[in-house]
Each structure stands twice: as C-alpha cells, then as structure tokens.
Amino acid sequence: MAIRLLAQLIIHAIAEGNPQMTFNSASEDLEEPFANGKGGIATAPSGTDGDADDPVQAVRRLLETHRGDRQLVLMQDFPDPDALSAAWAYKLIAANYKIECDIVYAGTLSHQENIALVRLTGLPARRWIAAVDNPNLPNYQGLVLVDNQGTTSQLYKHLRAAGLPLVLVIDHHAPQSKLDAEFIDLRPHIRATATILTQYLQQGLLTLDRNNSKHTKCATALMHGLRADTNQLMHAGASDFMAAAYLSQFYDGQLLSAVLQASRSKRVMDVIERSLRNRKVRDNVSIAGVGYLRYDDRDAIPQAADFLVTEDNVHTAVVYGIVHDEDEEREVVIGSLRTSKITLDPDEFIKEAFGQDSEGRFFGGGRSMAGGFEIPVGFLSGFYENSEYNRLKWEVFDTQIKQKLWRVVNPEEGMINTD
Ligand SMILES: [Mn+2]
Numbered sequence: 001m002a003i004r005l006l007a008q009l010i011i012h013a014i015a016e017g018n019p020q021m022t023f024n025s026a027s028e029d030l031e032e033p034f035a036n037g038k039g040g041i042a043t044a045p046s047g048t049d050g051d052a053d054d055p056v057q058a059v060r061r062l063l064e065t066h067r068g069d070r071q072l073v074l075m076q077d078f079p080d081p082d083a084l085s086a087a088w089a090y091k092l093i094a095a096n097y098k099i100e101c102d103i104v105y106a107g108t109l110s111h112q113e114n115i116a117l118v119r120l121t122g123l124p125a126r127r128w129i130a131a132v133d134n135p136n137l138p139n140y141q142g143l144v145l146v147d148n149q150g151t152t153s154q155l156y157k158h159l160r161a162a163g164l165p166l167v168l169v170i171d172h173h174a175p176q177s178k179l180d181a182e183f184i185d186l187r188p189h190i191r192a193t194a195t196i197l198t199q200y201l202q203q204g205l206l207t208l209d210r211n212n213s214k215h216t217k218c219a220t221a222l223m224h225g226l227r228a229d230t231n232q233l234m235h236a237g238a239s240d241f242m243a244a245a246y247l248s249q250f251y252d253g254q255l256l257s258a259v260l261q262a263s264r265s266k267r268v269m270d271v272i273e274r275s276l277r278n279r280k281v282r283d284n285v286s287i288a289g290v291g292y293l294r295y296d297d298r299d300a301i302p303q304a305a306d307f308l309v310t311e312d313n314v315h316t317a318v319v320y321g322i323v324h325d326e327d328e329e330r331e332v333v334i335g336s337l338r339t340s341k342i343t344l345d346p347d348e349f350i351k352e353a354f355g356q357d358s359e360g361r362f363f364g365g366g367r368s369m370a371g372g373f374e375i376p377v378g379f380l381s382g383f384y385e386n387s388e389y390n391r392l393k394w395e396v397f398d399t400q401i402k403q404k405l406w407r408v409v410n411p412e413e414g415m416i417n418t419d
C-alpha cells in the first residue's frame with residue numbers, strides 16, 4: 001500500500017514538474033493581506049527548517065504559550081470526515097501540551113459514513129446548542145477553528161460575542177473573512193485539513209505510536225478525511241499523497257473499510273428513490289426535486305445527486321428539496337450539483353443559475369460549498385396543516401428552480417413551461 005502510494009506520488013510530482021515538496025503559501029493568493037492580531041498567516045517557503053515562517057513551528061510555539069488551557073475546537077454545522085479527523089488530531093496534539101480540548105459542532109451528523117466514523121473510532125465530538133448561556137463556557141480559555149473560518153458555524157458568532165478569544169484557525173478553504181486569531185494556518189492550495197494536521201504529526205508535534213489504539217484510529221480517520229476531500233485521492237495534490245503515505249504506516253485498513261461500508265438509512269433511500277422518480281433528463285443533465293425533507297436528512301440530497309450522475313448519458317445531476325429545521329423554525333431550499341464533465345465548473349453553473357440575493361451574496365458555489373446551494377424560503381416559510389398549501393408552495397419553488405437551471409443548460413429555452 002505504502003509503496004503504491006509513493007509510486008503514485010512520484011509520478012504525480014514528476015507530472016507537476018515539482019519533485020520537491022513545498023508548503024503552499026496562502027498569502028500569495030490573498031487580494032488583501034490578512035492581518036491578524038499577534039501572529040501571522042502561515043507563509044512557509046520551501047526549504048525553511050525551524051524558520052519563523054514555518055506554520056508548524058508557529059503552532060508549536062502557540063501550544064507552548066497556552067499550556068494548561070482548556071480549548072473549544074469548533075467545526076462547521078455539518079462536520080465532514082475531514083473536519084472530524086482534523087479536529088481529533090488537533091485534540092491529541094494539544095493534549096501533548098497539557099491543553100484539554102472539547103470538539104463541538106452546532107448542526108448534526110447526517111451522513112451515514114460520518115456517523116460510522118464517529119462510532120467506530122470513538123471520535124470525541126459532540127453537539128453543542130446553546131452557546132451564549134452555556135454554563136460550561138467560562139471553562140474555556142480559547143477557541144480553535146478547524147476546517148472552517150467561522151462562516152459555516154452558527155455557534156461562531158455567539159462564542160465570540162461571549163468573549164471567547166480566537167486562538168488558532170487551521171483551514172484549507174479560500175479566505176472568507178477577516179479573523180483576529182493569534183495564528184492562522186490557512187492553506188487554500190492544500191486539498192484537505194487532514195493533510196495539514198498530518199504534516200503537524202509528521203513534523204513532530206505528536207509522535208504516533210502504532211501500539212496506541214487511539215493513534216491508529218485517529219490515523220484511520222485522517223486517511224478517511226483526506227480521501228473524502230480529494231475524491232478518493234483523484235483530486236489529491238502532492239502534499240496529500242505525502243500525507244497519505246505517512247498515514248499508511250499507522251492506519252487500520254479494516255477499520256477504514258468498515259467506515260466506508262456504512263449502510264444508508266431507510267429515509268436516505270427514500271429520498272434517493274424520490275429523486276429517481278422525479279428526475280427529468282435533458283441535454284445530458286438530470287434534475288430532480290425531492291420535496292420536503294427533515295433537517296437530519298439533508299445529507300440525502302448530495303447522495304441522491306451522486307447516484308443520479310451515474311446514469312448513462314448523464315454528465316450532470318442536480319437534486320434539491322425544502323429542508324425544514326424545527327429547532328430554528330426556518331426553511332431553506334438545499335441543493336446539490338454533481339458533474340463528471342471536466343469543462344463544467346459547478347461554482348460558475350450555480351452562480352449563473354441562481355444569481356445573488358439583495359445583499360449581493362451568491363446562493364451557492366464558492367470553494368466552501370462547491371456544488372451546493374441554499375436558498376432561504378423566507379416569507380413563505382413554515383409548515384402548514386393545510387397539505388394543499390404545502391403542495392402549492394413546493395410547486396412554486398420546484399418550477400422556479402427548474403426554470404433557472406434549464407436556462408443555464410440550454411439558454412435558448414428561457415420561457416416558463418407550464419405544462
Ligand atoms: Mn475540508
């Protein structure tokens with residue numbers, strides 16, 4: 001396994017004409033410099049060893065200064081394997097510096113593979129709802145963001161408003177907002193946060209031990225995380241292959257296949273069935289509305305899109321539904337696009353189809369959402385006793401979304417089709 005990965009790595013590195021492993025410097029890409037409080041953004045030129053610009057050295061110093069603290073590690077509302085594994089690796093590293101961490105998220109774990117990952121590895125993440133008046137909040141001295149920059153977590157604002165200082169941000173998404181963290185390790189050229197954390201391990205922030213079951217489980221989770229964020233390594237870069245090669249010495253292959261074989265719940269199957277039944281295929285694009293969904297089942301939408309795109313003569317699939325969030329009393333249309341067409345950019349497609357809201361924000365796309373979109377139901381929100389009304393509401397959204405999508409697929413047909 002390790003040998004095969006290394007061989008792939010070498011081929012990849014040669015293909016890129018860049019056999020030397022370098023850190024990707026985030027700062028080159030920024031339109032405006034990301035000033036931050038006491039530290040700096042990670043800029044690690046190649047060949048620096050123990051240099052002040054080396055993010056791993058900066059993180060090591062940061063951990064030293066916070067020795068004995070207790071920190072809250074925050075993930076996005078719907079944590080994926082990359083976030084879960086990276087947060088866990090950070091927790092294990094921090095424990096090495098006598099820093100105790102609790103890993104939290106606000107939304108829900110909804111993909112069966114994520115649930116299996118957490119259960120099978122004993123990954124210590126938990127849901128945290130009330131942020132402001134949470135009696136445990138004063139126990140923490142700092143906040144760490146992993147695989148996000150606060151924009152995808154509804155807890156972030158509250159935790160900051162409650163006065164929790166932002167200590168560290170570790171992420172691979174494009175810069176989203178100004179962050180006043182002590183240190184930011186933001187590397188948009190790296191495909192997975194799990195890769196960044198693996199580099200921390202590899203460079204000595206924590207020595208993995210094959211006989212420590214927590215370590216092998218965490219290495220397995222990281223392997224899953226970086227595979228998931230790189231489309232099973234198909235979109236991996238040289239540093240991701242390097243990280244996978246390193247993890248291959250510690251991870252448990254059987255455990256990983258158990259996680260990957262997690263079965264789908266009946267409700268997810270039902271949504272996939274609905275998408276099959278409702279799909280319309282035109283010009284090699286398959287579009288399906290699946291009606292109303294529970295909040296906990298929203299992950300069924302990308303799974304249905306994954307399935308529809310496998311049909312013969314279909315290169316792109318879009319699936320969407322209205323998701324009802326009972327906790328927040330809010331409704332939102334959630335959609336997902338999957339494509340196998342190399343020349344189709346999901347980000348551009350979604351932006352062109354749905355445009356922007358009144359404040360100039362796009363309904364989807366961007367690096368953080370890739371082929372996903374979210375459209376607030378707004379004034380029409382709320383589930384009504386009157387089933388006829390709910391049906392009408394769905395039809396309005398369904399027709400409008402289809403129309404906008406078909407217009408991008410085939411610009412000549414811009415008309416409302418009422419049949
Ligand atoms: Mn990620």
